[in-house]
Amino acid sequence: MNHPPSHRYEQLAELIAQMIEKGTLAAGARLPSLRAASEQHGVSLSTTLQAYRLLEQRGVLTARSQSGYYVNGVRTTALALPSMSRGRTKPSTVSISDAVTHLLEHAANTSLVPLGCAVPDAALLQAARLDRTLARLARTQGENANIYSAPLGEHALRQAIAQRAMRVGQALSADDILITCGCTEALVLALSAVASRGQAVAIESPTYFGLLHTLEALGLKAFELPTDPIAGVDVAALARLLETETISACVLSSSFNNPLGSTMPDANKRSLLALLTAHDIPLIEDDIYGDLHFGRERPKPFIALDGGANTIYCSSFSKSIAPGYRVGWITAGVHMARVVERKLAFSLCSAVLPQRALADFLATGAYDTHLRRVRRVFQENLARMARTVEASFPAGTKVSRPQGGFVLWLELPRSVDTRTLFDKALERGICFAPGDVFSASRRFRNCLRLSAGYSWTARIESGVRTLGSLAREALMR
Amino acid sequence: MNHPPSHRYEQLAELIAQMIEKGTLAAGARLPSLRAASEQHGVSLSTTLQAYRLLEQRGVLTARSQSGYYVNGVRTTALALPSMSRGRTKPSTVSISDAVTHLLEHAANTSLVPLGCAVPDAALLQAARLDRTLARLARTQGENANIYSAPLGEHALRQAIAQRAMRVGQALSADDILITCGCTEALVLALSAVASRGQAVAIESPTYFGLLHTLEALGLKAFELPTDPIAGVDVAALARLLETETISACVLSSSFNNPLGSTMPDANKRSLLALLTAHDIPLIEDDIYGDLHFGRERPKPFIALDGGANTIYCSSFSKSIAPGYRVGWITAGVHMARVVERKLAFSLCSAVLPQRALADFLATGAYDTHLRRVRRVFQENLARMARTVEASFPAGTKVSRPQGGFVLWLELPRSVDTRTLFDKALERGICFAPGDVFSASRRFRNCLRLSAGYSWTARIESGVRTLGSLAREALMR
Numbered sequence: 001m002n003h004p005p006s007h008r009y010e011q012l013a014e015l016i017a018q019m020i021e022k023g024t025l026a027a028g029a030r031l032p033s034l035r036a037a038s039e040q041h042g043v044s045l046s047t048t049l050q051a052y053r054l055l056e057q058r059g060v061l062t063a064r065s066q067s068g069y070y071v072n073g074v075r076t077t078a079l080a081l082p083s084m085s086r087g088r089t090k091p092s093t094v095s096i097s098d099a100v101t102h103l104l105e106h107a108a109n110t111s112l113v114p115l116g117c118a119v120p121d122a123a124l125l126q127a128a129r130l131d132r133t134l135a136r137l138a139r140t141q142g143e144n145a146n147i148y149s150a151p152l153g154e155h156a157l158r159q160a161i162a163q164r165a166m167r168v169g170q171a172l173s174a175d176d177i178l179i180t181c182g183c184t185e186a187l188v189l190a191l192s193a194v195a196s197r198g199q200a201v202a203i204e205s206p207t208y209f210g211l212l213h214t215l216e217a218l219g220l221k222a223f224e225l226p227t228d229p230i231a232g233v234d235v236a237a238l239a240r241l242l243e244t245e246t247i248s249a250c251v252l253s254s255s256f257n258n259p260l261g262s263t264m265p266d267a268n269k270r271s272l273l274a275l276l277t278a279h280d281i282p283l284i285e286d287d288i289y290g291d292l293h294f295g296r297e298r299p300k301p302f303i304a305l306d307g308g309a310n311t312i313y314c315s316s317f318s319k320s321i322a323p324g325y326r327v328g329w330i331t332a333g334v335h336m337a338r339v340v341e342r343k344l345a346f347s348l349c350s351a352v353l354p355q356r357a358l359a360d361f362l363a364t365g366a367y368d369t370h371l372r373r374v375r376r377v378f379q380e381n382l383a384r385m386a387r388t389v390e391a392s393f394p395a396g397t398k399v400s401r402p403q404g405g406f407v408l409w410l411e412l413p414r415s416v417d418t419r420t421l422f423d424k425a426l427e428r429g430i431c432f433a434p435g436d437v438f439s440a441s442r443r444f445r446n447c448l449r450l451s452a453g454y455s456w457t458a459r460i461e462s463g464v465r466t467l468g469s470l471a472r473e474a475l476m477r
Numbered sequence: 478m479n480h481p482p483s484h485r486y487e488q489l490a491e492l493i494a495q496m497i498e499k500g501t502l503a504a505g506a507r508l509p510s511l512r513a514a515s516e517q518h519g520v521s522l523s524t525t526l527q528a529y530r531l532l533e534q535r536g537v538l539t540a541r542s543q544s545g546y547y548v549n550g551v552r553t554t555a556l557a558l559p560s561m562s563r564g565r566t567k568p569s570t571v572s573i574s575d576a577v578t579h580l581l582e583h584a585a586n587t588s589l590v591p592l593g594c595a596v597p598d599a600a601l602l603q604a605a606r607l608d609r610t611l612a613r614l615a616r617t618q619g620e621n622a623n624i625y626s627a628p629l630g631e632h633a634l635r636q637a638i639a640q641r642a643m644r645v646g647q648a649l650s651a652d653d654i655l656i657t658c659g660c661t662e663a664l665v666l667a668l669s670a671v672a673s674r675g676q677a678v679a680i681e682s683p684t685y686f687g688l689l690h691t692l693e694a695l696g697l698k699a700f701e702l703p704t705d706p707i708a709g710v711d712v713a714a715l716a717r718l719l720e721t722e723t724i725s726a727c728v729l730s731s732s733f734n735n736p737l738g739s740t741m742p743d744a745n746k747r748s749l750l751a752l753l754t755a756h757d758i759p760l761i762e763d764d765i766y767g768d769l770h771f772g773r774e775r776p777k778p779f780i781a782l783d784g785g786a787n788t789i790y791c792s793s794f795s796k797s798i799a800p801g802y803r804v805g806w807i808t809a810g811v812h813m814a815r816v817v818e819r820k821l822a823f824s825l826c827s828a829v830l831p832q833r834a835l836a837d838f839l840a841t842g843a844y845d846t847h848l849r850r851v852r853r854v855f856q857e858n859l860a861r862m863a864r865t866v867e868a869s870f871p872a873g874t875k876v877s878r879p880q881g882g883f884v885l886w887l888e889l890p891r892s893v894d895t896r897t898l899f900d901k902a903l904e905r906g907i908c909f910a911p912g913d914v915f916s917a918s919r920r921f922r923n924c925l926r927l928s929a930g931y932s933w934t935a936r937i938e939s940g941v942r943t944l945g946s947l948a949r950e951a952l953m954r
Contacts, residue, residue, distance in 0.1 A: 097818045101628070104821060108627050122623035131619025134830065135612040142608025146599035146801040150585050151578070181658050181824040188823050192694070197674045210825065217669070217822035324623040324829040341574045344581065345694035346665050346823065347658040348687065352801040353611065354828055 009050035010265075012041055016051065017060055020071055031061065031069040054265070058230075059294035059379070059403035072294075077386035079399045082260070082411035082447070084228045087237045091200040091221035091245070092440035099437045100213045106431045113463030114454050116431030118208075118258055118407050119323050121454040124377060127321055129366055134357035145356060149349040151340055153179025153329070156359035161329055164362065168290075169304035170313070176331045178343055179350050183288045186314035186330035187251070188214055188346065190284045193338040194312070195220055195248035201284075202241065202250040204233055206409070206438030206447070208258045208286070211251060215440070222440040223247060229400050229409065232257060232264035235271045242279050250276055254287035254313075255299035259409045259438055259449040261402025263299050273306045282335065287315040288328075289405035291371055294379045299404075308333045317358060319405070321370060325354040378406040381452035388461055389450075392468025394475045406453040411446065416474045418448040424470050430463045486527035487742075489518055493528065494537055497548055508538065508546040531742070535707075536772035536856070536880040549771075554863040559737070559875045559888035559924070561705045564714045568677040568698035568722070569917035576914050577690045583908050590940030591931050593908030595685075595735055595884050596800050598931040601854060604798055606843055611834035622833060626826040628817055630656025630806070633836035638806055641839065645767075646781035647790070653808045655820055656827045660765045663791035663807035664728070665691055665823065667761045670815040671789070672697055672725035678761075679718065679727040681710055683886070683915030683924070685735045685763070688728060692917070699917035700724060706877050706886065709734060709741035712748045719756050727753055731764035731790075732776035736886045736915055736926040738879025740776050750783045759812065764792040765805075766882035768848055771856045776881075785810045794835060796882070798847060802831040855883040858929035865938055866927075869945025871952045883930040888923060893951045895925040901947050907940045 019025045031052065032040060038048045052069050055061040061069045107117035114121075137145065152158060158174035165172045180186040195201055197219035203211065205224035215222055223241060225233040233252060241247075250272075255263040264272070276283050285302045293299060303311040312335055316328030327350065332339040343349070361367060385408050386399055393410065400409040412418065418434040425432060435447030450467075454460055496502045508529065509517060515525045529546050532538040538546045584594035591598075614622065629635060635651035642649045657663040672678055674696035680688065682701035692699055700718060702710040710729060718724075727749075732740040741749070753760050762779045770776060780788040789812055793805030804827065809816040820826070838844060862885050863876055870887065877886040889895065895911040902909060912924030927944075931937055 097822070101814075101818060101821065104628055108625070117625070119625050122620050125623055126620075127623050128619055131615045131623070134619075135615035138608045138612035138615060142605055142611075143599045143603075146602055146604050146608070146799060148585070148594070148596050148795075148800050151581055181827070184825040185823065197696070210821075213818075214822045217819050219674070318625075322623060323625050326824070326826065326828040337578075341578060341690075342694050344578065344687075345574070345691045346662065347803070348661040349803065350658070351803040351828055351831055354831070 008043055009047045009054065012043060012047060012051035013054045016055060020060060025071050027071050029071045031071070033068060057295050057297055057299065062296065077390045077399055079386070079390050079397060082229045082398045082400055082409055085205045085224070085226050087205070087226040087234070087241070088224045088441055089241060091223050093221055094212050094216040094440045096209065096212045096437060096440070097216055100209050103209070103433060103437055106426060109431065112426070112429055112431040113459060114431060115450045115460070115463060115467070116433050118319070118451050119453055120319060120374070120406065122324070124453070124455045125321060125374065130322060130357060130361045133360045134353060137353055137356050137360065141356065145352040147352060149179070149352050149355065151344060151349065152177065153350055154352060154355040154359060157355045160359050160362040168298050168300055170301065171307070172331055176336070178330050178336070178340055179355055180316070180328040180330055180343065181347055181350055182318055182326045182328040183286060183314050183316035184210060184214065184328070185347065186316065186328045187211060187284065187286060188218070189330055189339045189342045190312040190314055190332060190335070191215070191218055191220065191249065191251070192342050193332065193335045194282050194284070199248040200245070202238060202247050203440070204252055204257055204260070206259055206435065206444050209433070209437040211286070212437070212440055224440055227257070227260060227262060229260045229262050231268060232262040233272070235268055235275060238272065239275055242275070247281055249282050249284050251284045251286070252302070254285045254290050254301040256289035256292065256402055256404035258289065258405065259407050259433070261400045261405060261407065261409065263403060266300060266305065269300070269302055269305050273302060273310065277306070277310045282310055282312055284312045284314065287313060288319050290315065291320045292375055292378055292406065293404040294375060295403055303331070320374065321367065322358065325358065327354055327358055378452060381406060381456050382408055384456050384461070385450060385452045385464060388464040389468065392465040394472045397471070406451060408450045408452060410448050410450065412448070412471055413475055414446050416446050416471055418445060421448070421470055421474055425467055428466055428470070430467055432467060485520055486524045486531065489520060489524060489528035490531045493532060497537060502548050504548050506548045508548070510545060534772050534774055534776070536770070539773065554867045554876055556863070556867050556874060556876045559706045559877055559886055562682045562701070562703050564682070564703040564711070564718070565701045565918055566718060568700050570698055571689050571693040571917045573686065573689045573914060573917070574693055577686050580686070580910060580914055583903060586908065589903070589906055589908040590936060591908060592927045592937070592940060592944070593910050595796070595928050596930055597796060597851070597883065599801070601930070601932045602798060602851065607799060607834060607838045610837045611830060614830055614833050614837065618833065622829040624829060626656070626829050626832065628821060628826065629654065630827055631829060631832040631836060634832045637836050637839035645775050645777055647778065648784070649808055653813070655807050655813070655817055656832055657793070657805040657807055657820065658824055658827055659795055659803045659805040660763060660791050660793035661687060661691065661805070662824065663793065663805045664688060664761065664763060665695070666807055666816045666819045667789040667791055667809060668692070668695055668697065668726065668728070669819050670809065670812045671759050671761070676725040677722070679715060679724050680917070681729055681734055681737070683736055683912065683921050686910070686914040688763070689914070689917055701917055704734070704737060704739060706737045706739050708745060709739040710749070712745055712752060715749065716752055719752070724758055726759050726761050728761045728763070729779070731762045731767050731778040733766035733769065733879055733881035735766065735882065736884050736910070738877045738882060738884065738886065740880060743777060743782065746777070746779055746782050750779060750787065754783070754787045759787055759789055761789045761791065764790060765796050767792065768797045769852055769855060769883065770881040771852060772880055780808070789816070797851065798844065799835065802835065804831055804835055855929060858883060858933050859885055861933050861938070862927060862929045862941060865941040866945065869942040871949045874948070883928060885927045885929060887925050887927065889925070889948055890952055891923050893923050893948055895922060898925070898947055898951055902944055905943055905947070907944055909944065
């Protein structure tokens with residue numbers, strides 16, 4: 001972490017994390033007992049427990065009952081973490097659509113090594129059971145489903161989503177949920193419900209380029225907040241910003257931010273919610289990667305911490321099971337009526353059969369089995385990718401430590417321009433996402449994002465290695 | 478028609494239409510030969526031919542080869558046509574979302590007699606073949622389809638749409654077409670590509686309430702154009718408006734306007750296009766009802782008349798085959814890049830399998846067989862509905878003459894308030910669409926729209942009769 005850990009348990013966790021990174025504590029090793037560690041570090045038992053739990057939450061340790069804490073099997077890289085980003089106290093008018101359209105065109109080109117697009121590989125997802133459900137419903141319920149869906153969407157799916165939300169402490173009913181065309185539409189509805197053209201919102205930096213593209217289309221400006229690659233946005237920086245600036249909303253990832261992989265600790269989430277509530281500013285959270293956690297516990301979304309009083313929650317099934325179905329959802333508390341109005345105005349309603357197929361699929365419990373498998377695969381892919389980066393990229397390359405999701409953020413030496421690298425990579429048949437599309441002010445020109453959403457193959461590995469060579473060449477010029 | 482027909486052939490067509498309406502020429506009757514009619518009316522042969530062809534185009538006559546022209550079998554009503562609407566030379570700030578949401582909630586209530594929502598009955602559509610195609614593709618192509626669709630949408634569907642467009646004189650390639658989440662999203666993309674918050678557009682009056690709802694969500698104002706129930710908007714009125722006012726776009730139905738059922742004659746369409754082109758104002762056309770024509774020929778959309786130079790074309794499969802699939806499309810000429818950018822920003826892409834199922838279905842030719850059947854059913858439903866209205870509504874009720882689609886527009890005596898009638902009808906288990914939701918300035922309070930999209934049953938007929946009684950009661954108070 002690039003900012004000093006503020007609590008004693010965070011300092012201890014950081015120390016242990018460094019020991020693991022340096023190999024002092026190897027993969028699979030058992031950690032000292034709580035008592036032994038407390039004595040060794042001169043802290044209380046509860047501080048040690050908090051430190052172990054934090055590392056467990058981050059996927060670094062695993063607790064085994066009656067046995068203690070163990071270092072997770074996937075070795076993390078020895079490369080340094082990317083820097084904490086700097087904030088911008090001036091709002092940026094977003095103008096990114098050319099770059100995003102350019103990237104998406106290449107990302108959709110299946111002849112390229114697919115490191116560009118943060119979409120999971122269909123072959124890896126193995127969604128055949130879901131597809132069979134869709135096939136069965138199309139045969140048996142086709143006529144009954146050939147209607148405009150109710151304004152909120154199919155009740156069975158909303159019910160299933162509400163039931164899952166209870167597990168992470170979100171108390172929702174089916175009627176609190178509106179089905180959308182993916183998380184993109186959810187974010188558009190949220191933003192257009194609480195912000196008007198010309199106003200500004202606060203965002204992570206770097207952040208998902210699709211969000212920037214949406215801000216541009218809605219004519220919204222962006223304040224970029226300093227963001228730590230582990231702990232997410234700096235709440236104190238937001239507090240300082242709000243002393244002088246007015247924003248209409250704050251838009252953040254719930255966990256495993258794309259592209260950094262950062263997740264705010266619960267305490268920071270609570271501080272941020274308190275700050276926003278004091279200023280009467282809604283939080284819009286994007287939890288699209290939340291189900292893809294590597295640690296034992298799913299990180300809590302903001303909405304579970306404030307009961308939805310001031311939070312608009314957006315998510316979808318696109319990253320975890322069904323990118324082809326375009327089914328997302330939103331729950332917007334006091335803003336719900338405006339969000340529903342905008343859904344009717346923007347796309348009327350969502351397709352019926354894909355919603356019903358997902359509802360049936362969720363009811364079987366197959367989704368949990370599925371998630372356990374894909375989480376493991378994504379975690380392994382990311383570890384392999386980090387090791388390949390370590391072996392092939394120039395010295396000084398820094399790499400993120402995502403504890404969920406499937407994207408990796410690389411910070412290269414300052415002199416490497418990743419937009420030039422992008423063109424060179426295309427010539428070699430490789431696609432990735434250059435860093436500047438993740439910033440409203442087009443920063444991060446020496447950074448890039450790699451997707452590990454595809455099954456790890458020799459082709460992928462070779463693509464990463466080639467990219468590393470190209471980066472080394474760029475540095476030598 | 479309420480405005481004087483401007484050409485000799487239009488005057489003759491009007492005369493013949495009146496003879497048919499009055500029963501002078503009965504359903505099934507053969508019209509005088511061209512020569513006989515020319516002598517009788519003192520006009521040239523070509524004028525008579527033009528008049529006959531115009532009536533054929535409007536579905537009033539049918540030409541049989543080697544035999545002549547015949548009056549179509551479905552008797553039209555003896556009730557008068559609704560008045561031509563008056564224009565408004567001031568732009569209205571649209572504020573209709575409460576009324577639309579209220580209506581849509583009731584329209585989705587399946588326990589009510591379904592005269593409220595302009596959606597075809599799934600049982601009437603008989604889309605089982607399309608659903609079987611979807612089922613087959615979900616089984617056989619599920620994995621391959623579990624991806625983000627290409628930015629424009631699935632190529633096979635765009636190709637099939639482009640091929641069909643050629644039949645009505647639209648020369649399009651697959652790459653000119655973007656797949657959307659229904660026609661609603663197509664209109665949102667079109668509007669947001671060419672107009673900004675606070676600007677105004679010109680629209681038909683009455684017009685589809687969904688368009689008004691979309692204008693409100695985008696913060697656009699509306700100039701309501703005078704609109705004839707047969708011939709659509711008054712081009713001269715638009716010309717006068719443009720002498721003093723600035724508009725960002727004109728948004729019109731291509732044919733069978735919802736709710737009037739009006740279709741502009743080709744000559745008027747050409748004048749309107751010339752006028753807009755001279756002012757460099759794009760035309761956004763909604764052709765969602767175009768495939769549901771009762772006459773032999775499908776009316777030409779605007780885009781087929783100007784080659785798309787200044788036209789953004791929107792349509793979908795929701796009214797003709799698949800309301801549950803949410804698949805529409807847009808082709809936007811010079812505005813295409815901005816439209817594609819907004820699609821990416823608003824919903825990223827559309828679901829894959831429904832697109833592929835429609836592409837397969839279109840390739841079989843089954844869609845044309847389907848259309849022939851549903852056109853006949855909708856035409857018969859509308860005729861039955863008009864006759865039931867004639868038998869049960871108060872004297873002085875006027876009714877539209879749609880030559881396509883499946884909605885009927887009623888103008889009741891001035892003293893009947895259809896919003897009060899709406900509440901009374903709900904108590905009796907009947908839903909319809911009150912007139913004021915079809916106007917930005919909330920006019921047409923003595924009008925209402927009935928949907929004839931459901932199979933004609935005793936329940937539907939009884940619902941229309943009950944509505945007629947309620948309207949008579951309202952008049953007596």
